[in-house]
Amino acid sequence: METSTLKVVTFLLFSSWVLWIINTHFQRWRERRTLIARHVCRTPPTPAKSDPFGLVDMRESTAAYHSKTLLQRTCEQYDQYGKTWTSRFMTQRVIHTIEPENIKAVLSTNFYDYGVGWRRKHAFRPLLGGSLFQIDGHAWAKSRAVIQPAFTRARITDVGAWEGIVESFLERVMDASSDKRTVDLAPYFFKLATDLASSFIRGKSTIDSEDSEKKEENDFLTAMKYAGGGCEKRWQLGMFTFLFPMKDFYRQVATVHGYMEKQVDDVLAVQDAEDFGKRRDFLASLTERTKDRKVLRDEACMLFVAAADTTGCLLTNLFFLLGRYEEVWKKLREEAAAFGKEKPTAQDLKKLKYHVNCIREALRVLPILPSNSREAYKDTVLPVGGGPDGNSPVFVPAGSVVSFSIMAMQRRKDLWGDDAEEFRPERWDNVQPGTNWAYIPFMQGPRICLGNELAMLEVTYIVVKMVQRFERLDRVDKDPWIEEVSIGTTSANGVKAMLVPDETYSVGA
Numbered sequence: 001m002e003t004s005t006l007k008v009v010t011f012l013l014f015s016s017w018v019l020w021i022i023n024t025h026f027q028r029w030r031e032r033r034t035l036i037a038r039h040v041c042r043t044p045p046t047p048a049k050s051d052p053f054g055l056v057d058m059r060e061s062t063a064a065y066h067s068k069t070l071l072q073r074t075c076e077q078y079d080q081y082g083k084t085w086t087s088r089f090m091t092q093r094v095i096h097t098i099e100p101e102n103i104k105a106v107l108s109t110n111f112y113d114y115g116v117g118w119r120r121k122h123a124f125r126p127l128l129g130g131s132l133f134q135i136d137g138h139a140w141a142k143s144r145a146v147i148q149p150a151f152t153r154a155r156i157t158d159v160g161a162w163e164g165i166v167e168s169f170l171e172r173v174m175d176a177s178s179d180k181r182t183v184d185l186a187p188y189f190f191k192l193a194t195d196l197a198s199s200f201i202r203g204k205s206t207i208d209s210e211d212s213e214k215k216e217e218n219d220f221l222t223a224m225k226y227a228g229g230g231c232e233k234r235w236q237l238g239m240f241t242f243l244f245p246m247k248d249f250y251r252q253v254a255t256v257h258g259y260m261e262k263q264v265d266d267v268l269a270v271q272d273a274e275d276f277g278k279r280r281d282f283l284a285s286l287t288e289r290t291k292d293r294k295v296l297r298d299e300a301c302m303l304f305v306a307a308a309d310t311t312g313c314l315l316t317n318l319f320f321l322l323g324r325y326e327e328v329w330k331k332l333r334e335e336a337a338a339f340g341k342e343k344p345t346a347q348d349l350k351k352l353k354y355h356v357n358c359i360r361e362a363l364r365v366l367p368i369l370p371s372n373s374r375e376a377y378k379d380t381v382l383p384v385g386g387g388p389d390g391n392s393p394v395f396v397p398a399g400s401v402v403s404f405s406i407m408a409m410q411r412r413k414d415l416w417g418d419d420a421e422e423f424r425p426e427r428w429d430n431v432q433p434g435t436n437w438a439y440i441p442f443m444q445g446p447r448i449c450l451g452n453e454l455a456m457l458e459v460t461y462i463v464v465k466m467v468q469r470f471e472r473l474d475r476v477d478k479d480p481w482i483e484e485v486s487i488g489t490t491s492a493n494g495v496k497a498m499l500v501p502d503e504t505y506s507v508g509a
């Protein structure tokens with residue numbers, strides 16, 4: 001081909017490409033204009049205009065994280081800017097909202113317009129791979145359908161499976177708190193939650209492990225803690241994760257994976273055994289659906305992260321609050337006493353209204369996941385938050401993030417009353433959480449926490465056992481609750497308390 005012809009062809013190809021780009025952008029602009037006009041969308045306030053890439057905000061929130069005031073800062077931002085406002089994080093637009101109607105749109109009505117977003121996928125991928133927590137759309141729906149059967153009623157209501165673990169926890173706490181010694185309950189709660197999660201995933205807890213297994217288990221727990229914290233840090237850093245020293249993080253992730261692969265291999269090795277079908281643990285039941293080692297490993301890691309830390313955080317926060325309210329402890333004891341010392345069934349536990357109210361209320365004032373977000377995968381609309389009065393719909397362009405503070409929403413005075421910041425279990429006497437989009441400790445909609453019923457039952461059972469065994473729980477440190485934000489959020493100072501045993505209680509009665 002002659003040089004001049006080549007030049008013409010190149011020019012034509014280049015011009016067509018430019019025209020194609022212009023046309024695509026124009027079409028998109030027109031579609032967006034139509035969507036905005038149809039819904040009469042208006043923009044919410046953008047308070048920090050002088051911070052176009054969100055770098056100042058990032059620096060300030062990192063400082064707040066280190067000074068343990070991140071949640072307070074978030075609540076103050078909503079007080080100052082309103083219930084819906086926008087900011088930027090690098091190239092992404094972020095819409096912050098605490099409007100229940102908007103949360104409903106994101107988590108339910110327009111569920112498939114959103115996904116968990118690149119930031120979460122990028123942060124947790126080394127540890128959780130392509131597990132349920134990390135995926136969206138049809139892949140997520142398929143994966144959830146595979147995992148859900150492992151959460152059948154028979155498995156999650158198997159109170160007998162927790163008995164030995166909880167008894168062993170109580171013995172350790174009794175020992176540590178004897179002679180009126182002050183004890184920090186938090187490490188005991190986290191160990192208990194870990195044992196319960198282990199037992200759910202593998203059918204056995206650390207308590208009945210052999211010594212060599214215990215060492216492996218301890219190494220795994222240490223590595224998991226480090227790797228989980230590392231993922232959280234990666235999330236905060238977003239696209240700047242390369243600033244985080246990775247070598248140690250990946251070493252710990254490898255330890256976690258090595259341990260879980262061994263668990264998977266142990267299960268796969270006995271899958272042809274006659275009584276295998278009777279096993280109720282998560283891993284065994286998941287092998288009925290898939291034998292893929294990596295899938296099994298990633299889902300087991302995901303479940304461990306989802307179950308252990310969250311339940312430990314909830315127990316710590318709940319008992320932190322219970323230690324402050326003597327009369328609440330008394331009422332719990334009355335309710336547990338009326339139901340007797342027989343072994344409770346899941347049905348019995350669900351009927352303990354005051355116990356359930358206390359747990360719900362702890363999850364309201366101190367939610368374990370105090371904030372969450374979703375990324376819009378296509379142009380969409382939030383029902384409210386736009387305009388000066390905040391009543392107009394808001395246009396959400398594809399690629400932007402809708403971020404919601406669960407803590408700020410669950411403490412809104414206009415929704416929960418003037419005592420919204422107070423722990424008052426009685427407020428649940430006439431409220432049903434399932435219908436209330438202003439209360440989402442387990443989220444809501446199709447992606448609601450798979451373990452919510454299990455967590456509520458386990459924690460109710462533990463409260464029953466604690467109030468039966470101890471006449472009083474006197475909190476020793478009177479400081480206010482201080483946040484410790486990691487994958488779950490809990491009390492930085494634990495629960496330092498003096499426990500007064502009930503002398504009339506006889507074990508095994």
Ligand code: HEM
Pocket residue numbers: 132133144200303306307308310311314368369372441442443446447448449450451452454455
């Ligand atoms: C107090 C305890 C717990 C709290 C507060 C809690 C909270 C949550 C929240 C807020 C989510 C939604 C995350 C998101 O989509 O962005 C979630 C998801 C999930 N949780 Fe929980 N959780 C708890 C305990 C558990 C337990 C005990 C298990 C399992 C044994 C569990 C299994 C899961 C799973 C598998 C998901 C992913 C669901 C999906 O993406 O489809 N959770 N949890």
